[in-house]
Amino acid sequence: MQDHLxxxxxxxxxxxxxxxxxxxxxxxxxxxxxxxxxxxLLTAPVRRPDAIPAVTHVDGTAxxxxxxxxxxxxxxxxxxxxxxxxxxPVLLNTSFNDQEPIVESPADALRxxxxxxxxxxxxxxxRVSKRL
Numbered sequence: 001m002q003d004h005l006x007x008x009x010x011x012x013x014x015x016x017x018x019x020x021x022x023x024x025x026x027x028x029x030x031x032x033x034x035x036x037x038x039x040x041l042l043t044a045p046v047r048r049p050d051a052i053p054a055v056t057h058v059d060g061t062a063x064x065x066x067x068x069x070x071x072x073x074x075x076x077x078x079x080x081x082x083x084x085x086x087x088x089p090v091l092l093n094t095s096f097n098d099q100e101p102i103v104e105s106p107a108d109a110l111r112x113x114x115x116x117x118x119x120x121x122x123x124x125x126x127r128v129s130k131r132l
Contacts, residue, residue, distance in 0.1 A: 001053070001092070002053075007117075008092070008116065008117025008118075009017075009098070009117055009118055010098065011127045016132045017055075017057040017063065017096065018042070018093065019062065019064070019065060020062050020092065021063055021065045021079060021091045022066055022089055023065060023079050023080065023089040023091065024036055024038075024067055024068040027064065027066050027087040029048070030047055030048050030051065030089075031044040031046060031062065032045040033064055034067045034068075036068065037064045037065060038065065038066055038067070038068065038072075040063050040064065040093075042063070044061060044062060044064050046060055046061060047063055051088055055090065062074050063127050063132065069080055098112050100112065109123055110128070114130075
């Protein structure tokens, strides 16, 4: 997945890590972390790298973002929905950009979407996909 994202979307060097978003109440199952990390300020050893290889750096760590139901209900729900299908309460988190510093508007989002290998874009409650 790291190679796929770096090649088709990010167009960057392969050594750059991706970060995990994890349900706060399940974080200790996947990371050696003893407190919440809602702002991705902590790096922790990954306990189950086989379960989450796309967010495990080459040194076996990850820069974790814990997501609480109270503080981030939308993200918490998205991760929970993924967990119901995969038994893994972790999603990959990366900045939304390619060559621009960061996507800041709907127009930027559409430009980035069209210029990269992103398959589907959800924008302001609308699903946008490319015709193949």
